[in-house]
Amino acid sequence: MGLRDLRHSRTEVAQKSIRPTIHAPFWGPRTLEAVSAPLPPPSIESMSRAFRTLAVLSVLGSGIAAQDDSSWFATDRASWFATFGAGLVSTADTEGPMSGDTDSLSYDPGYSVNLGLGKYLIQTTGFRGGVHGEILFNSFEFSNQTVDTLDLGSDRVENLTFMLSAVGDFYLAPQFSVYLAGGVGYTSRISIDGLDAVNNTLLDESVISAQFRTGFKYALGSGYDVGLGYRYFQMDTVEIDTNSSEIFGLDFKEHIIEVVLHWGF
Numbered sequence: 001m002g003l004r005d006l007r008h009s010r011t012e013v014a015q016k017s018i019r020p021t022i023h024a025p026f027w028g029p030r031t032l033e034a035v036s037a038p039l040p041p042p043s044i045e046s047m048s049r050a051f052r053t054l055a056v057l058s059v060l061g062s063g064i065a066a067q068d069d070s071s072w073f074a075t076d077r078a079s080w081f082a083t084f085g086a087g088l089v090s091t092a093d094t095e096g097p098m099s100g101d102t103d104s105l106s107y108d109p110g111y112s113v114n115l116g117l118g119k120y121l122i123q124t125t126g127f128r129g130g131v132h133g134e135i136l137f138n139s140f141e142f143s144n145q146t147v148d149t150l151d152l153g154s155d156r157v158e159n160l161t162f163m164l165s166a167v168g169d170f171y172l173a174p175q176f177s178v179y180l181a182g183g184v185g186y187t188s189r190i191s192i193d194g195l196d197a198v199n200n201t202l203l204d205e206s207v208i209s210a211q212f213r214t215g216f217k218y219a220l221g222s223g224y225d226v227g228l229g230y231r232y233f234q235m236d237t238v239e240i241d242t243n244s245s246e247i248f249g250l251d252f253k254e255h256i257i258e259v260v261l262h263w264g265f
Helices: 003-018 044-068
Strands: 021-023 031-033 080-091 094-098 101-124 127-145 156-171 176-192 207-221 224-235 238-241 247-250 253-264
Touching: 080 127, 101 253, 127 176, 127 253, 156 207, 156 224, 176 224, 207 253
Parallel strands: none
Antiparallel strands: 080 101, 080 253, 094 101, 101 127, 127 156, 156 176, 176 207, 207 224, 224 253, 238 247
8 A cells, every 4th residue: 555545545534533423214314413522520629619609699699688678777877857847737626615505616727837856766677766856836717616705806726836756667668667656745835816805815825735646758868758647736725714704625636637858867
């Protein structure tokens, strides 16, 4: 065999080694079968590297989740806060005994504004609790009276109250919370227009008062919350010395729907 024949033989062997194998019956179509080499098993080093990568990602993920849930815990929020609110006043009708009869006074809706300052003393998982002081001003009018011996003249009633309350915020979601508050106060100025003009005397220009508040708040960001709530406000009996030398007692029970702006700093 010469050199030329040897080269030709090697070329045929190489072509046969890379030629795909064809399997088909004598009478059917021929198909091409691709034979692939099996993948090598993963090494211990590659498995260890993958495990370390997953561990690092798990730690980072848990840290991010803790940051995202921080508003649930409320520990990163400001402890001091200021509030401003305004709303509509609906005063319950007043009834009281006068000369053996039961007389009554009815009121038209009025308005209420308040300004407050507070501090959270407790901040735990999903809850904040503290104290809140505020100045509350209410104004409304009489719409009807059946008190023969009580001539009110002008019908506007105003009161200025200083309140101190315990407050609590309960978080339903990172941006939503429910607040509850209750406290006592001192109504230092009660004004009923027209009493002096008809010789009536307001015996109680200051009385003890109490309130209860509840509502929802939504976090706007940067420490600001906006809320919609209900306030029940009641003063102790206000006594009026009428022009017939009889005493008539007024019990003011006010229902207030208000919008509140809350700012933490």
